[in-house]
Amino acid sequence: MQFEYSIEGGNFSRAGYASSEVKKKLKQLNVDLQVIKRVVVALYEAEVNVVAHAYNGRMEVEIDKDKIKLALVDSGPGIPDIDKAMEEGYSTATPEVREMGFGAGMGLPNIKKNVDVLTINSVVGKGTTVQMITYI
């Protein structure tokens, strides 16, 4: 099963909509609740990152019998130093983003904890792709 959602940068009132839809689908498919929680927490953090740090993007979802493959592909400023971005507490979030309760620099490390495989590709000035795989 494969589907896709578009994500608008800067639009916090919609942030999480796509993750919420994926959560509903996974529940319908009777995926284990602990797995669902880990997957959607990671997905939501990645979705919020597109809203908070990029201009626009899309979420690609692929659900098989043995794995859930998720990708967030955005057009945005990109990440100059991915290792630094992965550190707990590192954040370049704007005051607007912090007002929404984000910008603690915990998102990427938390994504890493919650999925089996995390791959980040980024080109400065172009955009970022965050791919997450969870085996079920």
Added chain:
Amino acid sequence: MKLQEIANKIDGRVITATNNGSMTYDMAFASDLMSDVLTLQNDNMVLITGLATLQTIRTAEMADINCIIFVRNKKVTAEMVKLASDSGIDIIECRYSMFRTSGLLFQSGLKPVY
């Protein structure tokens, strides 16, 4: 503790109650940082927060948190109430500070997450 018992302890007002407020809670966590909340492993706990945005409800939904207490007299919007009801999330509004709310509920037996 039941929803209404929690509300009574902090002189709060129940805004949404799932299944007639029949859920019971025994743990709580207080934070205004959503990505902090998203690191918690526990389910079925109370989130005490001063951040009243739609993202607070979304975060609770994603983290399987079933009850939010908005402190410091923060008011929830109609949109937040709708999303909370759809997601089965209980909401209490309370005028006390985060510290006072947490203290009162700790004293009443709600356990910290860690």
